[in-house]
Amino acid sequence: MAELFRQLPPAAFVSTPLTCSRGWTRGMPPPPSVGALLFASYKTYIGTPWERPSSTKHRLLTGSFSKNFFKRKFLLRTSLKASAVPIEENALFEEANTPSVPTESEDATVREYVSALEESGEPHVAIVQSDSQVLDNGLGKSNSKSRRELFLRDSGSTTVAVHGGEQKRQGKKARAILDAITMPIVQSSTFTFRSSSDCIAYNQGQYDSFEYGRYGNPTTRAAEEKIMMLEEAEDALLSASGMNSVTTMLLALLSPNECLVTTRDCYRRTRQFLQTILPRMNIQTIVVDPADTASVEAALKRGARLFFSEMPTNPLIRVIDAESIIQLCRRYGTICCIDSTFATAYNLKPLCMGADLVLHSGTKYLGGHNDLMCGVLAGKKEFLEKIRSLHGILGGVVDPHSSYLLLRGMKTLPLRMRAHNENAAALAQVLSQHPKIAKVHYPSLSSHPDYSVAKTQFKNGFGGVLSFEIRGDPFGMETFAAGIRFVDGLSIPHIGPSLGGVESLVEQVCVMGYFDQPQRVRRELGITNGLIRFSCGVEDKTDLLNDVLQALEAV
Numbered sequence: 001m002a003e004l005f006r007q008l009p010p011a012a013f014v015s016t017p018l019t020c021s022r023g024w025t026r027g028m029p030p031p032p033s034v035g036a037l038l039f040a041s042y043k044t045y046i047g048t049p050w051e052r053p054s055s056t057k058h059r060l061l062t063g064s065f066s067k068n069f070f071k072r073k074f075l076l077r078t079s080l081k082a083s084a085v086p087i088e089e090n091a092l093f094e095e096a097n098t099p100s101v102p103t104e105s106e107d108a109t110v111r112e113y114v115s116a117l118e119e120s121g122e123p124h125v126a127i128v129q130s131d132s133q134v135l136d137n138g139l140g141k142s143n144s145k146s147r148r149e150l151f152l153r154d155s156g157s158t159t160v161a162v163h164g165g166e167q168k169r170q171g172k173k174a175r176a177i178l179d180a181i182t183m184p185i186v187q188s189s190t191f192t193f194r195s196s197s198d199c200i201a202y203n204q205g206q207y208d209s210f211e212y213g214r215y216g217n218p219t220t221r222a223a224e225e226k227i228m229m230l231e232e233a234e235d236a237l238l239s240a241s242g243m244n245s246v247t248t249m250l251l252a253l254l255s256p257n258e259c260l261v262t263t264r265d266c267y268r269r270t271r272q273f274l275q276t277i278l279p280r281m282n283i284q285t286i287v288v289d290p291a292d293t294a295s296v297e298a299a300l301k302r303g304a305r306l307f308f309s310e311m312p313t314n315p316l317i318r319v320i321d322a323e324s325i326i327q328l329c330r331r332y333g334t335i336c337c338i339d340s341t342f343a344t345a346y347n348l349k350p351l352c353m354g355a356d357l358v359l360h361s362g363t364k365y366l367g368g369h370n371d372l373m374c375g376v377l378a379g380k381k382e383f384l385e386k387i388r389s390l391h392g393i394l395g396g397v398v399d400p401h402s403s404y405l406l407l408r409g410m411k412t413l414p415l416r417m418r419a420h421n422e423n424a425a426a427l428a429q430v431l432s433q434h435p436k437i438a439k440v441h442y443p444s445l446s447s448h449p450d451y452s453v454a455k456t457q458f459k460n461g462f463g464g465v466l467s468f469e470i471r472g473d474p475f476g477m478e479t480f481a482a483g484i485r486f487v488d489g490l491s492i493p494h495i496g497p498s499l500g501g502v503e504s505l506v507e508q509v510c511v512m513g514y515f516d517q518p519q520r521v522r523r524e525l526g527i528t529n530g531l532i533r534f535s536c537g538v539e540d541k542t543d544l545l546n547d548v549l550q551a552l553e554a555v
């Protein structure tokens with residue numbers, strides 16, 4: 001039997017990339033149509049140098065399919081129509097809605113295969129079996145040791161060094177993995193198949209597993225599934241960083257000559273991508289004030305393909321009227337994606353409000369401990385499929401260890417968010433009444449420009465990040481120095497970029513994130529010399545308040 005495998009020309013196993021058509025890529029969720037899948041997989045085997053299957057090879061092929069073959073034969077038949085789409089290696093870029101019709105070459109080959117099968121009249125026996133079955137049958141007796149184990153017993157030291165003690169597919173170690181209370185970190189770049197028939201079933205979408213780390217990983221998928229539940233999303237996709245999610249999403253959903261709408265206050269690197277990279281593809285960005293819903297509508301009327309905004313925005317904690325904008329997007333057929341990094345699903349669920357996609361820098365609140373980097377996209381399957389296909393090509397993959405940390409972090413997301421919300425609201429309240437503070441940017445305050453819009457849209461609070469401005473000439477040297485005295489006078493928060501972790505972080509924006517930006521640019525964006533961004537951690541509220549008050553005394 002093993003001999004039979006050896007006889008197979010290698011080409012028989014390497015033609016699978018041709019089957020990645022109709023918007024489906026291996027390792028990614030299979031397409032819905034079983035009929036179409038079947039053609040893909042048959043082609044895998046049949047698109048080989050053989051003119052016509054000989055009877056031994058024929059049996060082998062038959063064996064692979066015997067279980068369900070007859071059940072499906074009628075499906076093959078009914079779908080065998082002379083047709084249309086030529087196969088191309090880059091079929092991935094075909095529109096996902098290309099009809100699932102067999103190609104002419106598939107048609108002919110499958111016809112030939114089916115008729116050869118009928119002519120032979122041979123019994124169709126399953127001869128592709130797992131290691132242990134092969135062993136049992138081969139020796140004619142039951143034996144608990146697999147073929148692999150027996151083989152290793154007689155192998156050289158290097159073979160043993162490579163394979164000894166490694167993962168078994170049954171027994172205590174395999175069970176313990178399933179019984180572990182936490183999702184194990186599956187630190188594996190590739191996933192193997194017990195047999196070729198499993199591999200075929202996998203490609204047919206009938207054997208649920210993973211194939212290669214760039215297309216998915218069990219630990220990562222567990223995190224994605226937790227996100228799907230938190231966001232009430234049809235699907236989710238993790239990537240290496242929030243920026244990777246932003247760039248992959250934009251590249252996947254926008255085509256040359258299209259345009260998108262975004263808000264002025266925005267994560268700096270997102271703006272940079274919109275302003276410097278997308279124009280190379282002739283993709284233009286219309287920038288509006290977060291409160292300017294009328295301009296959003298005007299842009300959508302002009303045919304903008306995508307609306308993309310943070311909510312709240314960074315660093316001025318502005319809030320768009322998402323409810324109205326989502327309705328407008330629906331009316332004009334515009335894709336709506338909300339970066340809700342600052343809010344998280346605890347405070348805001350854009351998908352439940354009707355948005356198509358929600359994006360997070362998982363580096364921030366979702367991870368929650370300043371110890372990982374990842375990006376999250378969740379939402380409608382049709383968009384996630386497009387993005388996942390491109391993600392498999394661009395390759396911004398999150399590593400399984402980070403996925404594990406994310407899973408662990410998200411377990412306490414509501415507990416942490418409660419503390420973040422409470423700390424920021426308390427700090428905003430105290431600072432808004434402090435004589436040395438000119439302005440506080442936080443939507444719980446009635447002085448905030450988006451106060452009334454924010455109140456109706458957020459469920460539990462506005463997140464842990466607030467910003468505020470030290471009193472003085474907004475772009476004067478003394479205000480700059482006062483900001484530095486304040487930041488350096490604090491004891492609890494660390495000085496650093498980022499946000500969303502259990503540790504409080506503080507930055508004077510013009511010294512940190514916008515250090516390299518000329519004042520002209522900062523004036524346009526409202527980044528004054530005394531603008532402080534404060535990311536409240538989960539420390540005790542009174543400790544944070546006391547620390548901020550004592551540091552203000554030095555200002």
Ligand SMILES: *Cc1c(COP(=O)(O)O)cnc(C)c1O
Nearest residue numbers: 241242243267314341361363374
């Ligand atoms: C941090 C951040 C990003 C980028 O995420 P990374 O994980 O740092 O790549 C995008 N959007 C917002 C609102 C962010 O705060």
